[in-house]
Amino acid sequence: MDLNIKGKKAVVAAATKGLGFATAESLLAEGAEVAICGRDAGRVAEAVKKLGGGVVGITADVSTAEGATGFITEAIAALGQIDILVTNAGGPPPGMPSETSIEGFQFAIDLNLMSTVAMCSAALPGMTERKWGRIVAITSHAVREPSSFIAASSTARAGASAYLKVLSSEVAAAGITVNTVQPGAHKTDRLTDLGVDVEKVAKSIPVKFLGDATSFGQITAFLCSDIASFITGTSILVDGGAYGGM
Numbered sequence: 001m002d003l004n005i006k007g008k009k010a011v012v013a014a015a016t017k018g019l020g021f022a023t024a025e026s027l028l029a030e031g032a033e034v035a036i037c038g039r040d041a042g043r044v045a046e047a048v049k050k051l052g053g054g055v056v057g058i059t060a061d062v063s064t065a066e067g068a069t070g071f072i073t074e075a076i077a078a079l080g081q082i083d084i085l086v087t088n089a090g091g092p093p094p095g096m097p098s099e100t101s102i103e104g105f106q107f108a109i110d111l112n113l114m115s116t117v118a119m120c121s122a123a124l125p126g127m128t129e130r131k132w133g134r135i136v137a138i139t140s141h142a143v144r145e146p147s148s149f150i151a152a153s154s155t156a157r158a159g160a161s162a163y164l165k166v167l168s169s170e171v172a173a174a175g176i177t178v179n180t181v182q183p184g185a186h187k188t189d190r191l192t193d194l195g196v197d198v199e200k201v202a203k204s205i206p207v208k209f210l211g212d213a214t215s216f217g218q219i220t221a222f223l224c225s226d227i228a229s230f231i232t233g234t235s236i237l238v239d240g241g242a243y244g245g246m
């Protein structure tokens with residue numbers, strides 16, 4: 001299936017590994033030009049080498065609004081414009097609500113909420129002018145079903161999802177779609193970092209296996225396509241059926 005995004009300019013935040021990397025890989029496969037970022041220059045260079053041609057690597061820390069805005073500014077300078085924005089950031093440290101400090105919640109809000117707002121705010125003027133744009137945020141299944149052991153992440157990403165929902169209705173008439181993808185347990189470093197029993201988690205999922213990052217990237221790329229022009233303001237679970245609600 002041709003997603004009709006060949007030649008589009010795309011940026012993917014926090015894409016040196018995991019779901020961000022897989023998303024950048026899928027967009028490249030569809031012929032988009034892609035800029036990625038990461039905090040570590042060495043990891044950025046390594047990711048660019050793995051992804052191959054058509055990639056711009058930018059060293060940027062999107063854990064603050066200033067860093068997120070700076071990433072978009074550099075990406076526009078490198079690509080000329082931004083047609084597709086995939087917001088993404090690492091997860092804050094795990095912790096129960098009572099164990100998480102005020103500073104811990106603030107860090108999560110800056111990382112997972114304000115960085116999203118900042119990237120969107122910086123990319124939207126050009127999209128609005130050209131009457132075409134795609135914004136997709138990689139959030140978490142914990143937005144739909146908050147998890148007590150990642151309280152800060154659940155709180156901040158729920159805020160980001162609310163922002164993106166109201167944004168979607170504001171910019172829809174300008175040809176800009178805004179959606180979120182909510183990953184469940186995938187085979188990435190994040191799952192290992194949380195210290196969970198990977199085998200036990202896999203058995204708890206109805207499909208009985210962990211998600212594949214490459215498949216996740218392809219789903220995200222679809223939402224960035226021309227084909228998905230009638231999909232906006234929605235959140236898509238990619239969790240193997242783990243969420244128990246309707």
